[in-house]
Amino acid sequence: MxxxxxxxxxxxxxxxxxxxxxxxxxxxxxxxxxxxxxxxxxxxxxxxxxxxxxxxxxxxxxxxxxxxxxxSGITRKPPTKARWSASFRDNAGKPVDVPLESRFSTGERVYRAVERITAGQFLLESEVAGAEGNEYTGTLLPIDYIAGLTTAELNKLLVPGEDEETDQALYDRYQDKVSRPVTSANKYQYELWARENSGVGKAKAFPLWNGPGTVKVALLNNEMHAPAEGIIEAVQQYIDPTQDGMGEGAAPIGPVVTVVGAEEVPIDIEVQVTLASGSTYEGVESLIETGVTAYLKELAFADPLVRWTRIANVILDIPPVIDYSNLLVNGGMSNLEIAPGAVAVLGTVKVT
Known part of the structure; x- marks a missing residue:
């Protein structure tokens, strides 16, 4: 201006x-x-x-x-805390129940017990919100003494922690709401409801997927992969917790809503390349992985066609690559069509 x-x-x-x-x-x-x-x-x-x-x-x-x-009613999603399952045992290997609100350290991060799952198994929540709470699996150390406890292990990430929503993600949700007819529980309304939940990057609604009065909502996380089960369950509880059409969630009376994670379709790449002097196959593999991952993210729930030529362009755009031959994508040299509700994700990359 x-x-x-x-x-x-x-x-x-x-x-x-x-x-x-x-x-x-x-x-x-x-x-x-x-x-x-x-x-x-x-x-x-x-x-x-x-x-x-x-x-x-x-x-x-x-x-x-x-x-x-x-x-527009759109607000930025706040950061959320990671939730893990953890096991606790005595010196004989028997399960030990720890007090709720007990705190455990990994050395860099602190988790607290918030819920008992079963004997010796507890739900632990990171004390710090954000994705950094997702990064550790292994031995825990109790911050306060717990009688009879010998070993504590952080086992499985149940609900990934999420960083605060980025500007781009917030703007994308805003654009979806103002540019598409979101009203009266149409399919765009279901997608908007799903994306209001932390950990959901994109959503796709499928009306009448299992007959009249049914709706399926497929989810992707912020990395354009299938989300964790905890996120899927949270969205199910938000939209239609009872799945009986009684309107106990955001969905109105009538539709029975099923929330699922997108089916992941791995994209495996094999290619022979001519490299510039001083370059390595390992370095080129890493660059191909980065470039193809970015391309596949663009396609997620937007374009069902994985184009062989686009992957070829990614390879040619890598500076150390002089030329390539025998490029195979999932064993072939043609485009791949991804089914509705599925998402293409990077599989293996082999460079020779």
Whole structure:
């Protein structure tokens, strides 16, 4: 909006207002007097441009984006805490029940017991919200003494912790709501309900999937993979907890809603490449994995066709790759069509 208001333009305009009889060359008294003011005014225009962009959802960020989309009822998802199953045993290997709210450390992170699952098995929750609580499996150390406890193990991640929703993800949900007819429990409404839950990146609704009065909602997490069972269950409880059409959740009376994770379809890649001097097959494999993963994320619930040529382009765009041959995608040299409700994910990559 104010791109033309640069230091040079402002200073020239100011100097033009000085009588011609005055020395206006760089280094002159009047030049040196006006230049600092021109710098400050140029900075002011930069700030004005930034502030103008912060008023609109497509260019806003942070709290300004929150405020720009608030009128639509969309709010940013807060960070959530990871939940794990953990086992506790005595020196004879027998299960030990620990007190609820007991705290355990991995050295870097602290978890607390919030629910008993069965004898010696408890649900532990990270004390710190965010994805960092997902990163450890193994031995736990009790922070306070617990009689009879010899070993404590963090076993399985049940509900992944999620970081605060990103600006892009928030804006995407906002765009979905304002650009699609979300109303009266149509299929877009079900997708919006699903995406209101932490850990859900995308959702796809399938009306009448099992006959009249049935709706299936398939989910993806923020990495465009099938989400953890805990997230699927949370969405089920939010939309239709009883699955009897009684309208006990967000869904109205009538439809029976089934929430599932998307079926993952692995994409395996084999290719022969000619490499630039000093490059390694391992390094190229890593770059292919990064590029193809990004491509597959773009396709998730948006385009059912995995194109052989796009994967070939990813390989050719890697600087160390001079040329390639015998590119096989899932054993063939053709496009792959992904079924509705499924998602293509990277499988194995073999470079020779």
């Amino acid at each position: 104010y791109e033309q208001e640069t230091f040079e333009v402002i200073l020239t305009r100011m100097l033009d207002k000085v009588p011609d009889g005055v020395d206006k060359r760089e280094g002159s008294i009047i030049y040196d007097a006006l230049a600092p003011a021109a710098v400050e005014m140029a900075q002011m225009y930069i700030e004005l441009d930034i502030n103008a962009n912060l008023k609109f959802a497509d260019t806003a960020s942070g709290e300004y984006l929150d405020r720009a989309v608030a009128w």
